[in-house]
Amino acid sequence: MASYDVNGTAVEHDEEGYITNLSDWSKDLAQVIADAENIQMTDEHWAVVNFLREYYDEYQIAPAVRVLIKAIKKSMGPDVGNNKYMYELFPYGPAKQACKIAGLPKPTGCV
């Protein structure tokens, strides 16, 4: 199985790049995944990633894009919480790509 290299430690991921063991996640790992996805992590990126992790911790699911954007809009305002900006942050889809960096399973309903 393929893996990410985090400071010399191997962290396994599936064929799409989602980590296999959710407890393997760390901020260093997030950085490694982001590099592999060609994403420069900014404060806004981290805010989305942290939101996703908190949401998963509370509800045991990764939220749908619509739910994610609504929640970010509420917490960070409409300048960040809108479709266009979210896709600028995560060009391959805020839910799909941000969940990967956040170390969560692929969102339910994503194919």
Next chain:
Amino acid sequence: MSDTKKFLYVNRRAPYGTIYALESLEVVLIGAAFEQDVSLAFLDDGVFQLTKGQKTDGLGVKNFSPTFRALGDYDVTKLYVEKESLEERGLSEADLQEIMYEDEDDDWEEKPSIRIVSRAEMVDIMSDQDVVLSF
């Protein structure tokens, strides 16, 4: 939207032991993206799905009961629980977890999603639907 249909997902089985309960919830979450009028019904052993304090460590499966509390984010705000099914199992509303949603049309006031209904009321709810899916 004029082509909105009323969907009712009927849950009649215990949460663990079979995959029905989890699959039903996943279908609800996926279906919620299609902006239909979605309700859930819990009767027979299905009422156990909403009980609070579930612990699944011994079973080796994920405790998905917290996910019911996310339904409000998906605009699924009607969870009908049959009173007789609760009583037949020695349960009451106090044994169920609290599930709230924010009402967009009422200044985001928090309101309960669970509605306890009688068997007779459940019959009316079912006959009022366009689509009934049973799990």
